[in-house]
Amino acid sequence: MVFAHLGWVAEVCIVTTCAGKVYKGKLSDGQAVAVKHIVSDGHVETFVREVTSLSHVKHPNLVALTGCCKHEDEYFLVYELCENGNLSEWLYSKSKERTLSWLQRIEIAIDCARGLWFLHTYPGGCIVHRDIKPTNILLDSNFQAKLSDFGLSKVMNLGQSFVSSEVRGTFGYVDPEYQRNHHVNAKGDVYSFGIVLMQILSGQKVINMNHNTHMQLNKKVQQKKSAIHLMPIWISSIHKCK
Ligand SMILES: Nc1ncnc2c1ncn2[C@@H]1O[C@H](COP(=O)(O)OP(=O)(O)O)[C@@H](O)[C@H]1O
Numbered sequence: 001m002v003f004a005h006l007g008w009v010a011e012v013c014i015v016t017t018c019a020g021k022v023y024k025g026k027l028s029d030g031q032a033v034a035v036k037h038i039v040s041d042g043h044v045e046t047f048v049r050e051v052t053s054l055s056h057v058k059h060p061n062l063v064a065l066t067g068c069c070k071h072e073d074e075y076f077l078v079y080e081l082c083e084n085g086n087l088s089e090w091l092y093s094k095s096k097e098r099t100l101s102w103l104q105r106i107e108i109a110i111d112c113a114r115g116l117w118f119l120h121t122y123p124g125g126c127i128v129h130r131d132i133k134p135t136n137i138l139l140d141s142n143f144q145a146k147l148s149d150f151g152l153s154k155v156m157n158l159g160q161s162f163v164s165s166e167v168r169g170t171f172g173y174v175d176p177e178y179q180r181n182h183h184v185n186a187k188g189d190v191y192s193f194g195i196v197l198m199q200i201l202s203g204q205k206v207i208n209m210n211h212n213t214h215m216q217l218n219k220k221v222q223q224k225k226s227a228i229h230l231m232p233i234w235i236s237s238i239h240k241c242k
């Protein structure tokens, strides 16, 4: 009803999250979009942060926010549609058709690094994302990666940090230094990106519930140095792909 009123045609609900729902839709001019529908209670902050951080930045490796609106107690964010969904769906899919080549993996990693670099060096203020993880990395029709979900983001001066009252982010991706001192700064995103790199490289989850020991990926790497051992194989595979 609201979608029609605003000139959007909502087609399919892609996902239901704790903040609301994400729909795939079309604008009246035919442009394919994703619409995040946030149902007020407790999640208005998400809306404000996404609009503050994303509305004035434009980069090929950041999802584009094309519009936003508030309708009574409901909030809507309209983004360009990333047809291939999120990176997690590709890293952990059981289907053979949903396998990323080494070349695609390294290109996705480079895209994410570019997006982060752009955010952290943005002249209007360093934008700290605070929730870098595979479900917040979207893939467009050409598998170009775009950072998304700025619901926890914070704009601050470069080199500055602020002390948050509580630790925010996703378990397994949160920088241990920030967990100890609560200082939010760009370094936390770099740590989370390192965890994502290990996932892209190993195809493993941050915590693998299938194993008897529910060990975190970062601890496994510290113990086995598996990422370092895998690196030459990875690099030679990439050369072979070219
Ligand atoms: N622009 C988009 N294109 C395609 N899928 C999207 C888009 N935005 C969000 N999604 C899908 O919805 C999921 C949740 O969106 P996200 O912005 O991360 O919301 P939340 O704050 O609830 O985590 C993403 O992991 C992705 O699967």
Ligand SMILES: [Mg+2]
Pocket: 135, 136, 149
């Ligand atoms: Mg998310």
